[in-house]
């Protein structure tokens with residue numbers, strides 16, 4: 405069959421994307437999908453034969469390559485091999501999964517935990533398992549795509565509120581008929597802006613309107629709270645989140661996602677959530693690495709503190725140099741550029757000077773709000789951060805945003 409007709413919508417989408425990518429490549433403005441050849445120490449990588457300072461990593465505590473975590477992964481391969489015997493509900497469960505889930509539950513101070521093979525699958529599957537057609541879900545407008553997709557898949561009535569606006573959230577909650585089940589869901593730290601949800605405000609409203617609260621801690625575990633336990637610890641509000649979601653792919657240098665919470669809910673998810681029942685279990689090496697990483701966070705608390713100091717240096721230094729970094733308070737530091745093309749150009753200038761940053765453009769962020777989404781980690785040293793900021797400053801001047 406000939407699919408190359410101009411009126412075929414699949415072909416139109418493919419061609420539009422290929423054209424956009426080809427034009428960027430031709431102008432040396434394409435920076436996605438670049439493979440890293442190897443790690444060079446904690447905060448540098450080899451890319452295209454060049455050693456670059458890594459300022460786009462989610463490994464907030466610098467745990468990728470940690471010897472104890474690597475060792476745990478190797479031992480798991482020796483004990484279990486590289487795969488599992490299937491899905492968790494059937495033959496795919498291993499003792500290391502159980503041990504990981506107990507570790508997560510203890511870390512998050514919850515009764516129990518369940519893991520999935522990605523954070524994306526966790527949000528998709530859990531929101532759509534908990535909610536049905538007659539329920540309501542209310543989501544911050546800047547929530548991660550996996551939350552949005554989970555809300556849509558659930559079939560529940562999907563309401564969104566202006567980013568971090570508690571009066572908008574309250575008016576959404578008021579809209580819901582009495583007696584209906586309602587879930588409020590939000591990122592703890594917003595993945596494109598680095599700011600925090602008004603957590604005390606959300607908790608108060610959930611209590612007032614009898615709403616369940618689900619918080620995605622992808623970018624707050626290891627980042628917020630004195631011991632890195634996340635947003636509840638940060639605000640001194642233990643045991644306020646009903647559904648504690650997180651990923652094993654950011655601060656935790658592995659892959660996967662989890663939910664921690666009440667035992668009955670976790671048991672329900674084990675028997676009802678499709679990503680657990682119909683998708684292969686986490687590989688043993690990844691489960692063991694994740695378990696070891698939670699232990700390292702608690703055993704090496706200096707990392708959490710160092711990340712906090714580094715984030716402050718990076719945010720303050722970029723602001724002082726004249727950049728707009730929005731309201732970030734964390735390791736995710738947006739450097740606002742405006743047009744997509746400006747974000748691509750500043751990336752090129754920075755990467756040509758061996759600072760690995762990446763652009764985020766629409767539709768991932770609103771049009772005209774394209775940015776560098778720079779990150780800093782506990783693996784960086786103060787003088788490295790200073791050097792990287794000088795490079796970003798030089799690049800910013802070349803493209804004319806400062």
Ligand SMILES: Cc1ncc(COP(=O)(O)O)c(C=O)c1O
Nearest residue numbers: 522523524548550595622651653
């Ligand atoms: C807030 C948030 N939630 C969920 C995810 C998905 O997690 P994963 O990459 O582990 O699938 C991400 C990933 O970027 C994220 O930023």
